[in-house]
Amino acid sequence: MTQQMINGAVLCAVYVLFSLGLTLSWGALDVLNLAHGALMMFSAFTAYVVTQHLDLPLALLFVIGVGTAGVCTLLLDVIVFRHIRAKVADKRQSELLTLIAGVGAAGIPVTLAVAYTHDSPFGIGHLDWSSYSLGGGAQISTIQIVIIALGAVLCTALALWVSRTRTGRALRAVAFDGETAELMGVNTRALSAVTMLIAGSLAGLAGMLLVIYLGALTPGSGEPFMLKGFAIIILGSVGSVWGTAIGAVVLAATETVVISQTSGTWVDAISFAIILLVILLRPQGVVGKGLAERV
Amino acid sequence: MPLLEIANVSVRYGAVTAVRDFSGSVGDGDVVVVLGANGAGKSSLLRSIVGLAPKAGGRVTFDGRDITRWRTNRISRAGIALVPEGRRIFSPLSVQDNLLIGGYGNTNRSEKARLLGDIYDRFPVLAERRHRQAGLLSGGEQQMLAFGRALMSSPRLMMMDEPSMGLAPVAVDTVMSTVQSIAASGIAVLMVEQNAAMAQELATSAIVMERGEIIEVDSTGRIKAGVGSLSGFVDLPDEPADH
Amino acid sequence: MSSWYFSHLTLIQGMLISIPLALSVQIALRSGVFSFASIGFYGVGAYGTGILTMRGWPVLPAMLLMIVASGVVAYLMSAPLIRLRGLYLGMVTFAFDLILTVVATNGGELTGGALGLLGVPLGMGTGGLLAAALVAIVLVSQLERRSVGRALVGIKASEELVMSVGVDLKSRKRTVFAISAALGALSGSLYVSTFSTVSPTSAGFTLIITTLTMAVIGGTSSWIGAVIGTVIITWLPTMAATIGEYQHLVYGVVLVLVVMYAPEGVLGALRWLWRRLAPKVRMARPSGGAALAATGPPGGPPPDRGAEAEAEPVPADRVKG
Numbered sequence: 001m002t003q004q005m006i007n008g009a010v011l012c013a014v015y016v017l018f019s020l021g022l023t024l025s026w027g028a029l030d031v032l033n034l035a036h037g038a039l040m041m042f043s044a045f046t047a048y049v050v051t052q053h054l055d056l057p058l059a060l061l062f063v064i065g066v067g068t069a070g071v072c073t074l075l076l077d078v079i080v081f082r083h084i085r086a087k088v089a090d091k092r093q094s095e096l097l098t099l100i101a102g103v104g105a106a107g108i109p110v111t112l113a114v115a116y117t118h119d120s121p122f123g124i125g126h127l128d129w130s131s132y133s134l135g136g137g138a139q140i141s142t143i144q145i146v147i148i149a150l151g152a153v154l155c156t157a158l159a160l161w162v163s164r165t166r167t168g169r170a171l172r173a174v175a176f177d178g179e180t181a182e183l184m185g186v187n188t189r190a191l192s193a194v195t196m197l198i199a200g201s202l203a204g205l206a207g208m209l210l211v212i213y214l215g216a217l218t219p220g221s222g223e224p225f226m227l228k229g230f231a232i233i234i235l236g237s238v239g240s241v242w243g244t245a246i247g248a249v250v251l252a253a254t255e256t257v258v259i260s261q262t263s264g265t266w267v268d269a270i271s272f273a274i275i276l277l278v279i280l281l282r283p284q285g286v287v288g289k290g291l292a293e294r295v
Numbered sequence: 296m297p298l299l300e301i302a303n304v305s306v307r308y309g310a311v312t313a314v315r316d317f318s319g320s321v322g323d324g325d326v327v328v329v330l331g332a333n334g335a336g337k338s339s340l341l342r343s344i345v346g347l348a349p350k351a352g353g354r355v356t357f358d359g360r361d362i363t364r365w366r367t368n369r370i371s372r373a374g375i376a377l378v379p380e381g382r383r384i385f386s387p388l389s390v391q392d393n394l395l396i397g398g399y400g401n402t403n404r405s406e407k408a409r410l411l412g413d414i415y416d417r418f419p420v421l422a423e424r425r426h427r428q429a430g431l432l433s434g435g436e437q438q439m440l441a442f443g444r445a446l447m448s449s450p451r452l453m454m455m456d457e458p459s460m461g462l463a464p465v466a467v468d469t470v471m472s473t474v475q476s477i478a479a480s481g482i483a484v485l486m487v488e489q490n491a492a493m494a495q496e497l498a499t500s501a502i503v504m505e506r507g508e509i510i511e512v513d514s515t516g517r518i519k520a521g522v523g524s525l526s527g528f529v530d531l532p533d534e535p536a537d538h
Numbered sequence: 539m540s541s542w543y544f545s546h547l548t549l550i551q552g553m554l555i556s557i558p559l560a561l562s563v564q565i566a567l568r569s570g571v572f573s574f575a576s577i578g579f580y581g582v583g584a585y586g587t588g589i590l591t592m593r594g595w596p597v598l599p600a601m602l603l604m605i606v607a608s609g610v611v612a613y614l615m616s617a618p619l620i621r622l623r624g625l626y627l628g629m630v631t632f633a634f635d636l637i638l639t640v641v642a643t644n645g646g647e648l649t650g651g652a653l654g655l656l657g658v659p660l661g662m663g664t665g666g667l668l669a670a671a672l673v674a675i676v677l678v679s680q681l682e683r684r685s686v687g688r689a690l691v692g693i694k695a696s697e698e699l700v701m702s703v704g705v706d707l708k709s710r711k712r713t714v715f716a717i718s719a720a721l722g723a724l725s726g727s728l729y730v731s732t733f734s735t736v737s738p739t740s741a742g743f744t745l746i747i748t749t750l751t752m753a754v755i756g757g758t759s760s761w762i763g764a765v766i767g768t769v770i771i772t773w774l775p776t777m778a779a780t781i782g783e784y785q786h787l788v789y790g791v792v793l794v795l796v797v798m799y800a801p802e803g804v805l806g807a808l809r810w811l812w813r814r815l816a817p818k819v820r821m822a823r824p825s826g827g828a829a830l831a832a833t834g835p836p837g838g839p840p841p842d843r844g845a846e847a848e849a850e851p852v853p854a855d856r857v858k859g
């Protein structure tokens with residue numbers, strides 16, 4: 001039982017990190033980046049490629065992996081998404097094109113990884129972490145502690161940033177009305193660049209933690225995460241930081257229970273079922289308010 | 296040299312030319328009113344000055360600097376504030392957050408706190424409701440918030456796009472006295488209005504636009520009611536507000 | 539000729555199978571229904587037909603059953619779905635597709651688990667595939683041409699206008715949804731009876747990308763676009779032999795570029811060209827076009843109404859004006 005709670009908490013932390021990036025760009029900039037999952041995988045993949053040629057300390061690998069996802073997301077926004085936003089006035093049409101472009105962009109890192117690894121799992125080592133016994137046969141390893149702590153700390157930091165700081169306030173203004181925010185002196189281009197960089201970096205961090213925790217990822221690992229992330233965001237309302245945290249807890253808990261009760265192959269169906277249920281019953285989200293409406 | 300100088304500015308949206316070859320200037324202490332029927336291009340003119348509408352040609356100089364190609368946020372920081380048509384307040388944010396966003400370019404905390412205090416003194420309603428959602432304010436209060444938000448950037452020039460639009464008569468009076476006090480505090484004003492009375496009382500000069508072009512300029516002083524073609528515009532019924 | 543035909547048989551068959559699927563996405567996008575559901579029904583068609591024929595059903599009845607069943611199920615499913623805004627509909631149908639792959643993986647003996655179905659009886663010749671593709675094309679093109687089709691097209695152009703004209707928007711969207719699903723099921727059924735196998739990943743993420751690319755590259759405003767897109771995507775890898783394993787990378791890049799620079803697709807580009815050339819063609823007939831041109835502002839944009847009406851076989855975007 002304790003062991004399952006620990007496993008669930010780790011899962012939850014990874015989900016939070018991943019989904020926060022997704023919800024941030026969607027809530028603030030109306031960009032639902034469908035390449036987010038692929039870039040999460042790509043961060044771990046880049047680190048893996050580096051380990052094939054160089055022997056770098058883990059911290060440096062993290063910088064490389066997180067940076068890769070962050071910069072790729074930023075470039076995607078600057079080169080592609082921004083172009084679409086500027087060119088297409090109709091909001092629905094621009095959303096649709098953004099989505100299609102994201103799907104297309106996702107194909108690039110996935111194909112690179114498939115070609116390099118021949119579509120097989122890859123890892124970056126660093127598997128030996130010391131464990132601590134918690135009694136009753138339950139154990140927690142250092143990496144598990146790190147993941148849970150990072151999830152909690154970064155989620156809190158992001159919530160505070162959005163609700164308490166000058167730029168966070170500007171982000172909420174941009175989420176509601178970008179043009180008027182710009183009129184107030186907010187450099188919306190720079191702010192959206194920073195937002196995308198943060199969003200991508202969070203995906204990258206999730207990918208790096210995941211590959212170390214699980215030992216390996218595959219080129220296709222990003223896809224199910226997209227849907228899990230979407231389910232979490234839908235549960236917690238788009239753009240809501242705490243809503244995302246709650247959504248992640250719900251999904252991780254449900255999945256942990258299902259894994260322990262069934263053979264495990266049904267686990268992926270949960271997030272899809274959540275998406276179907278939530279969207280059909282309550283499309284505005286179950287908990288939390290959107291980004292502009294405070295945290 | 297005037298504070299704001301507009302030289303041969305044109306605005307085009309694809310096929311539609313909204314402003315054609317507009318020239319004019321606003322000096323320190325001036326209250327310039329732009330009059331014209333709906334669709335005359337008044338909003339487009341103001342929006343093009345701050346870079347929100349595309350300039351097809353011409354030059355805009357502010358305080359001796361060519362700001363024609365500047366991005367909107369930089370123009371705002373340089374000292375031009377626009378109170379946009381329809382107010383455009385950030386309705387999900389609190390009143391205070393709206394004001395703080397208005398002073399976004401100002402990173403000096405103590406000065407910002409002082410400005411905020413000034414604005415609360417000037418508009419006590421806003422002080423009362425500072426933690427309320429801005430969207431819950433009445434129309435008149437929202438207009439005060441829009442003014443306050445613009446003042447937070449301590450502008451040298453304030454542009455206003457139909458500030459009395461859609462307001463009750465009492466609120467219109469408040470708007471008028473507010474504009475007057477803003478002008479009195481030394482801020483140059485460039486205002487678009489359809490309200491004849493307001494234009495008469497406040498303006499030091501007036502420009503009349505029709506189909507994107509200037510058809511009359513009165514820079515001799517106060518506008519007299521019924522002068523020339525002015526009457527044709529100022530008596531137009533108010534369009535229903537909001538968009 | 540015939541040796542070329544035989545050495546490219548798989549590609550030709552693949553192309554013919556893809557046409558109904560590309561059409562299924564095109565007809566949805568064209569109607570403003572951003573749905574990937576037809577990809578899921580592709581899986582349903584493939585598995586359903588495979589399972590039935592492996593149990594002794596003849597191919598045609600099995601296919602027909604799956605197509606009709608998919609259409610009906612989709613029609614029922616669409617009631618809550620079409621209320622959703624574009625993006626949410628996209629994600630829900632995305633989830634629907636992937637939930638089906640999970641079901642297929644967990645289907646035990648019936649679906650063959652992770653390996654899928656193997657050794658499904660072959661029941662489709664190239665002639666049959668060609669006939670099926672043609673039927674799909676005729677169906678969709680007729681839909682576009684007929685008044686029903688015009689209303690369907692109108693959904694995207696201007697929901698309000700169409701409603702004011704009195705067309706029941708909801709039932710139109712639901713019909714689109716059902717037809718799209720039936721086309722997807724048709725394509726899946728063709729696939730399984732041609733290549734005799736299907737696995738859970740067959741209807742997964744890659745198929746969504748590929749099909750979307752086909753529809754968007756060609757241009758979603760008409761069935762012609764879907765066909766053009768299918769032809770391009772089928773033959774692109776053979777044209778550039780070096781693409782090989784980077785095929786999906788190229789699709790991805792192409793998809794992004796098309797969205798950025800030619801959101802109307804190849805078809806849009808062709809129309810644009812035609813519009814450029816059309817005035818010259820019209821010079822010879824100075825009736826309608828010239829009269830329209832006279833009303834335009836001097837120096838304004840060319841009043842293209844006349845040209846558009848003549849150039850477009852389908853009155854697609856005119857509902858706007």
Ligand SMILES: Nc1ncnc2c1ncn2[C@@H]1O[C@H](COP(=O)(O)OP(=O)(O)O)[C@@H](O)[C@H]1O
Nearest residue numbers: 308311313331332333334335336337338339340
């Ligand atoms: N964003 C826009 N896109 C296209 N046309 C516009 C846009 N904004 C304004 N117009 C057109 O430009 C003309 C002038 O509009 P506007 O500047 O709003 O006039 P006013 O403020 O005097 O009512 C009108 O014909 C209007 O339809």
Ligand SMILES: [Mg+2]
Nearest residue numbers: 337338339380
């Ligand atoms: Mg206006």
